[in-house]
Amino acid sequence: MDSFDSLGVFSLLEKIFQIDRTELGNFVPNENGITNLSWSFSVRGDKYMFRYPGELSRLFVNRQIEYDAYQSLISRGIQVSDELVYLDPHTGIKITKFIENFKHPDFKNISELSRSVHLIKQLHTSGIKVDSVYDFKETFLNYEKSLPVDFLNYVPDYTLLRKKFFNVLDELKIPADPVFCHTDPIPYNFLLKEDRDYIIDFEYASMGFYLFDLAAMIVYGELDKEWLHVILEIYSGEAPSSDLVSELAKYVGITSMIWVVFYLGGIGTGRDLEIQLKSAYRYASLYLEKF
Structure with a gap:
């Protein structure tokens, strides 16, 4: 968990959720990401996903566009995306509600x-x-x-x-x-x-x-x-x-x-x-x- 301290993740989560660090737990890395680092974690029994942008992705991704995309989906009531909790259009750090019991599709099906x-x-x-x-x-x-x-x-x-x-x-x-x-x-x-x-x-x-x-x-x-x-x-x-x-x-x-x-x-x-x-x-x- 030292990497979390060096990235400032704990401090940020304490601020966003208005909690003490002891209320954070169950950090599990996500192995499927291609350009970013991400983990699932829990706060008071609720589960979330945390994304930290990879270094090179910062050079190629316009996070403001990503932010605008989510806001447009929300404002139009188009319920196709995960539930956004936090997204900083400058740093690209994102938190969403964790989705349970899903499967990734097999496109050959x-x-x-x-x-x-x-x-x-x-x-x-x-x-x-x-x-x-x-x-x-x-x-x-x-x-x-x-x-x-x-x-x-x-x-x-x-x-x-x-x-x-x-x-x-x-x-x-x-x-x-x-x-x-x-x-x-x-x-x-x-x-x-x-x-x-x-x-x-x-x-x-x-x-x-x-x-x-x-x-x-x-x-x-x-x-x-x-x-x-x-x-x-x-x-x-x-x-x-x-x-x-x-x-x-x-x-x-x-x-x-x-x-x-x-x-x-x-x-x-x-x-x-x-x-x-x-x-x-x-x-x-x-x-x-x-x-």
């Missing part, structure tokens, strides 16, 4: 994928607007600044993939009227319960095209190409056109390449980063192949 897509669509159709539009090129170049000197040892054909990435960007259809997107819909950010489902962690939320979120779910769920058609039909309720499937495939290619540079740059702090890099690289290679 049609029912669980459908429930997850339904949550994403609620965001897209919410009418929420935040002061950030996702820019693929800018995001890619920012992540690229963190690449280590030996990154070619991990992705030897990086230069070719990079060229194909920008070729796809030139062909991409960017909508004139973007919608509110989560942009980080990994299975760990969905919590499915018998009575209600949740989507959490809006630190990368921005305005964008709905296909971006669906493409990210294809990559994070490690879904094969036939799932492009499936996820689009789940989303719209009707069979998608071949042009729409092809457009989604382009989004899968650029999304996976952005995650390649994210993992190569060591921006994440979670476990299994090498496995995640290999998965993102596989999708980038597959979906950027013809470009």
